[in-house]
Each structure stands twice: as structure tokens, then as C-alpha cells.
Amino acid sequence: MPSVDRLDITDYYITYMDKATQYGRVFEHFDEDGDGRISAKELRQCVEAIGGELTEEEAEAAMEYLDADGDGLVGFEDFVRFVEGGKEEEKVKDLKEAFKMYEMEGSGCITPKSLSRMLGRLGQSRSIDECQVMISRFDLNGDGVLTFDEFKVMML
Known part of the structure; x- marks a missing residue:
């Protein structure tokens, strides 16, 4: 096999x-x-x-x-x-749409709180602490949030 x-x-x-x-x-x-x-x-x-x-x-x-x-x-x-x-342009467009769903009210970034909220809507409940850990894996500049560019790296 x-x-x-x-x-x-x-x-x-x-x-x-x-x-x-x-x-x-x-x-x-x-x-x-x-x-x-x-x-x-x-x-x-x-x-x-x-x-x-x-x-x-x-x-x-x-x-x-x-x-x-x-x-x-x-x-x-x-x-x-x-x-x-x-x-590739189509992928980036789709990623921008997905990013908007996760970002915090037009702030331009995904916070642990906004990630927790969106995952909860998707039926995958995570604490804010768990979301901080998830974000830290792809947070290239260490500011505790994900920008679109960091999100794109994570998704591609």
C-alpha cells in the first residue's frame, strides 16, 4: 500500500x-x-x-x-x-474577502478577540489565549495581531 x-x-x-x-x-x-x-x-x-x-x-x-x-x-x-x-490575483482577492471576515471591525488586522469570535461562529470555540498562540505563529512583526500580509503568508 x-x-x-x-x-x-x-x-x-x-x-x-x-x-x-x-x-x-x-x-x-x-x-x-x-x-x-x-x-x-x-x-x-x-x-x-x-x-x-x-x-x-x-x-x-x-x-x-x-x-x-x-x-x-x-x-x-x-x-x-x-x-x-x-x-494568483483571484487567490489574493479571495483571501482579502476571508480576511475581512476575521478582522476586528475594519481595523485592518486580526486580533485574538476577533479570531475567537469568528471561530466561535464557525463552531470551533477557542479562548482568547488559544487565539493569541495561533496568531503568534504567523505574527511576523510580533505586534500580537495579524495584518493581511501575515494572513496571506499563513494561508498560502
């Missing part, structure tokens, strides 16, 4: 490979001439194929934004970085 660690690694590998395969398929769809790079023209054609509009200037601006090596084309690595970056 495989160990838990081996299963976790296998699950991660399968997930990663599925994601890479999916990204590859989308990238190949954009890369109409099959040269391994997406041009501004190819980007415009794909956007138009799905019913959108992209001017030549907008396509060139997108190329500049996405192109890491400055060759005027978007390679697979640039494409993946763009797709993954969007997911």
Missing part, C-alpha cells in the same frame, strides 16, 4: 500534468501556424473567433505585456505565467 506522501506527490503530479496538458491545448489553439509562439495576429484571430474584438494596437500592447524575452511573441512559458498569474 503506498504511503500518504507518495499519494500526495502522485496526486500533485497528475494535477500538474493535467494542467500542463490543458494549457498546451489552449496554447496550440492560439498558435495557428504551429511555430511554438503566439503572434499579435494570432491573438487577434483567436479573440475574434470567440466573438470578441481586439484592435491591432491592443494586440500589440498585449504582446508587450506578456512577452518576457522581448522577441515580440508570446512563448508557452509566457502564456503559462499569464494564466497562472490570473489565478
Whole structure:
């Protein structure tokens, strides 16, 4: 029977490979001439194929934004970085929403009292002392509360 660690690694590998395969398929769809790079023209054609509009200037601006090596084309690595970056922004947005639930009335930080209150609402009753210990594990500046940046480190 495989160990838990081996299963976790296998699950991660399968997930990663599925994601890479999916990204590859989308990238190949954009890369109409099959040269391994997406041009501004190819980007415009794909956007138009799905019913959108992209001017030549907008396509060139997108190329500049996405192109890491400055060759005027978007390679697979640039494409993946763009797709993954969007997911990172989504994660941060979700974390900000979660943070607001735990923070103390707009104070910009999670206090032991606000953490205790929120955990109680979630059915996980904890004393303020227990919450102080929980916070201290991720309280990078030692001020006894969690800022959003500290919360983000804890959650990611």
C-alpha cells in the first residue's frame, strides 16, 4: 500500500500534468501556424473567433505585456505565467474577502478577540489565549495581531 506522501506527490503530479496538458491545448489553439509562439495576429484571430474584438494596437500592447524575452511573441512559458498569474490575483482577492471576515471591525488586522469570535461562529470555540498562540505563529512583526500580509503568508 503506498504511503500518504507518495499519494500526495502522485496526486500533485497528475494535477500538474493535467494542467500542463490543458494549457498546451489552449496554447496550440492560439498558435495557428504551429511555430511554438503566439503572434499579435494570432491573438487577434483567436479573440475574434470567440466573438470578441481586439484592435491591432491592443494586440500589440498585449504582446508587450506578456512577452518576457522581448522577441515580440508570446512563448508557452509566457502564456503559462499569464494564466497562472490570473489565478494568483483571484487567490489574493479571495483571501482579502476571508480576511475581512476575521478582522476586528475594519481595523485592518486580526486580533485574538476577533479570531475567537469568528471561530466561535464557525463552531470551533477557542479562548482568547488559544487565539493569541495561533496568531503568534504567523505574527511576523510580533505586534500580537495579524495584518493581511501575515494572513496571506499563513494561508498560502
